[in-house]
Amino acid sequence: MNRAMMMSAAKNLLTRYGSTKNNIYRCMSTGKLTTVDVNEKSGVAVLTMNRLPVNGLNLELLRDIRNDIDEIEGNKCRGLILTSASSSVFSAGLDIMEMYKPNQDRLKEFWTTLQDTWLALYGSSVPTAAAINGHSPAGGCLLATSCEYRVMLPKFTIGLNETKLGIVAPKWFMATFCNVLPRRVAEMALTQGKMFSSEEALKVGLVDELAQSKEEAIEKCQQFFATFAKTNPFARAMTKQQFRSKDLQQLEDEKAQDLEAFLFFVNQPSVQKGLGIYLDSLKAKTK
Ligand SMILES: CCCCCCCC/C=C\C/C=C/C(=O)SCCNC(=O)CCNC(=O)[C@H](O)C(C)(C)COP(=O)(O)OP(=O)(O)OC[C@H]1O[C@@H](n2cnc3c(N)ncnc32)[C@H](O)[C@@H]1OP(=O)(O)O
Numbered sequence: 212m213n214r215a216m217m218m219s220a221a222k223n224l225l226t227r228y229g230s231t232k233n234n235i236y237r238c239m240s241t242g243k244l245t246t247v248d249v250n251e252k253s254g255v256a257v258l259t260m261n262r263l264p265v266n267g268l269n270l271e272l273l274r275d276i277r278n279d280i281d282e283i284e285g286n287k288c289r290g291l292i293l294t295s296a297s298s299s300v301f302s303a304g305l306d307i308m309e310m311y312k313p314n315q316d317r318l319k320e321f322w323t324t325l326q327d328t329w330l331a332l333y334g335s336s337v338p339t340a341a342a343i344n345g346h347s348p349a350g351g352c353l354l355a356t357s358c359e360y361r362v363m364l365p366k367f368t369i370g371l372n373e374t375k376l377g378i379v380a381p382k383w384f385m386a387t388f389c390n391v392l393p394r395r396v397a398e399m400a401l402t403q404g405k406m407f408s409s410e411e412a413l414k415v416g417l418v419d420e421l422a423q424s425k426e427e428a429i430e431k432c433q434q435f436f437a438t439f440a441k442t443n444p445f446a447r448a449m450t451k452q453q454f455r456s457k458d459l460q461q462l463e464d465e466k467a468q469d470l471e472a473f474l475f476f477v478n479q480p481s482v483q484k485g486l487g488i489y490l491d492s493l494k495a496k497t498k
Contacts, residue, residue: 245275246296247283254289255433257342261296267306268350270321276354277328284337290436291335292429293358294342301341301367304349307493310477311486322473325350326466329383333357334459336448338439340432343418344425348372348406349380356387359451360435361418362428368406369417375404377485379476381469386458392417 244262249255258279260266283291295301309321332339332354339358347355347369355361355369363369371388373380380388380401389397396415399405412418419435422428439447452459462469476482 243275244272245279247279249286249288250433253433253436254287255292255436256283256286256288256290257292257294257429258283259294259296260302263297265300265303266295266297266351267303267308268325268354269306269309270317270324272306273321273324273328277324277331280328280331280335284331284335288337290338290340290433291358292340292342292432293332293354294425294429295344297345298425299367300345300351301343301347301369302351302354303346304351304353307486307490311483311490313477315474318474318477319470322470323466326383326462326469329353329357329387330459330462333387333455334452336452338436338447340435342422342425342428342432343367343369344428349376353384353387356391356417360432361391362420362422362431362435363409363412363418364423364425364428365409365421367409369409369412370404370406371401372404372406374402376489378482381473382465383458383462383469386461390455390458 244260246259246261248257248259250257258276260272260276262269262272266272280291305325309318313321340360340362341355341358343355343361343363344367345364346367347363349370349372352369352371371380371384373384385397385401388401391397392400392415400407407415407417409418409421413421420431422431
């Protein structure tokens with residue numbers, strides 16, 4: 212983050228926290244594929260992804276998540292908990308249909324919206340946590356690891372499995388993973404495309420706690436936010452943003468090249484062939 216960005220972030224934060232210490236605001240859901248419910252007492256917003264069956268991250272869902280994050284920030288919420296309306300899938304990651312035989316204009320819009328959603332979530336000044344109430348591969352894992360804290364239900368899986376699909380996780384996916392895991396564990400898992408069980412994820416630190424139900428997971432996320440009760444919100448947010456600034460700045464600087472690399476990669480005939488085979492294998496499972 213350069214000096215100008217830092218000053219602007221500081222100004223926003225001062226505006227937000229300067230005069231609103233004791234007020235609680237109600238956030239409203241902006242999208243059709245998400246809902247946002249705010250606990251009026253705690254001021255914590257629960258952002259629920261609701262694109263069933265698997266919360267595949269298509270352009271519209273990403274837009275809704277992005278708009279919700281902006282609204283939660285703007286409405287001075289005290290925390291953001293990301294969760295899913297499904298009882299078995301947090302998010303299946305990027306909707307492969309967006310990348311398979313794509314319309315090129317939409318493909319560009321899709322990737323740019325993913326970049327912006329990540330910048331908003333990873334760099335959010337509001338405390339963030341994920342209540343991971345189902346499987347969370349690839350892009351689902353990216354969303355969860357972009358948050359500051361993770362509580363997961365047992366017997367699900369989470370990880371960046373891109374190499375198993377014949378694709379390469381972008382640098383900022385990897386940076387997000389490395390912000391949570393020891394570097395050695397992250398490199399092994401990334402190259403193997405490893406999906407961790409909930410129990411394994413807890414052991415390596417990919418998630419912070421397990422919970423037996425979604426309600427318990429949300430409660431534990433709220434307890435995490437309560438650990439900031441005696442901190443100054445401005446100082447907290449600036450510390451988080453400075454801690455993450457290298458990763459954020461790198462994507463800000465390389466956004467155009469990252470988009471070009473994505474478009475080039477996805478349009479390779481061998482990648483299209485691989486995505487087609489993978490989609491068929493997913494569909495064959497349900498027959
Ligand atoms: C050199 C630098 C180059 C840089 C270039 C960068 C390029 C890299 C680009 C992007 C990175 C990619 C990130 C991703 O997120 S890719 C997506 C990865 N996701 C997965 O592999 C998960 C696949 N899904 C599953 O494993 C399972 O669905 C499940 C465990 C999540 C849930 O299982 P279950 O409840 O049994 O549901 P079904 O499998 O039956 O699925 C229901 C339904 O949904 C369809 N579906 C599932 N996942 C996806 C998906 N990700 N995209 C699209 N569609 C999906 C599935 O096919 C079923 O469909 P139906 O038969 O029509 O009902």
